[in-house]
């Protein structure tokens with residue numbers, strides 16, 4: 064479904080309305096949620112070319128279905144639209160994009176990365192929460208790390224759009240909830256709380272990064288995306304995705320990772336956390352290398368985590384090695 068043309072004109076994309084422009088506008092696909100639309104608009108603006116937003120509605124976006132739908136499903140609907148040539152570019156939150164892409168599609172580039180951290184909304188810090196406090200999140204990765212830091216917390220399921228989640232907190236169903244800083248920032252929502260230090264909760268691989276997916280043979284879309292690519296975010300994403308792929312992890316795996324580029328030193332660091340779903344054990348490690356070889360760094364960290372027992376720990380098979388006192 065197309066957005067009304069007025070919605071797009073308001074963005075004032077360069078060249079829009081230029082009658083000499085021979086090329087049709089780039090069709091950028093997005094899901095209908097407010098966050099997805101805000102992200103698609105941001106990512107589209109960063110491309111700096113005439114575009115139109117094409118909203119792809121899916122059964123997974125029905126309120127009822129959202130409870131059971133996996134994140135991969137939303138990504139797949141946009142990928143189908145790409146393959147069927149209904150859109151030219153799909154904009155995704157990189158953390159929702161699985162390791163394996165359908166044949167014929169590639170990740171072309173990234174927009175600049177927002178704050179990759181998770182934030183605690185409703186409290187100033189994890190230490191500030193009373194014993195047994197109720198924390199809302201549906202993410203296994205967040206749950207595992209919250210329990211690793213504070214085994215007394217009651218981590219309760221919380222799903223839905225960012226707005227829905229915040230209203231559940233206001234309703235008093237939770238003492239605090241965990242959300243991505245990037246989502247709140249992009250929606251421009253005012254919130255009370257604080258970012259959680261990455262030493263306590265490391266983000267999901269790809270968190271805070273928007274990625275452009277295109278057809279592998281679409282030279283025009285590839286060139287436009289690559290020209291707008293943020294090199295730091297792209298390098299960090301490649302390292303984080305290589306780690307996930309090497310550990311054969313998915314969005315249901317309690318695996319966290321954060322790569323950071325230091326362009327002055329041409330250096331890249333990659334930190335990873337793999338834990339038991341109940342937070343009773345975990346493995347954490349950090350490697351550093353050259354920013355020219357992000358995949359090698361991802362594989363190196365995967366090997367080290369694997370040797371330290373990450374696979375068994377993530378399956379909840381190993382007795383606690385680093386159980387919090």
Ligand SMILES: NCc1[nH]cc(CCC(=O)O)c1CC(=O)O
Pocket residue numbers: 134156157158159241242243244245246269270271272273
């Ligand atoms: N799981 C849904 C999702 N996918 C991406 C973001 C946030 C934006 C981003 O990480 O780029 C969110 C919301 C959240 O986790 O709070």
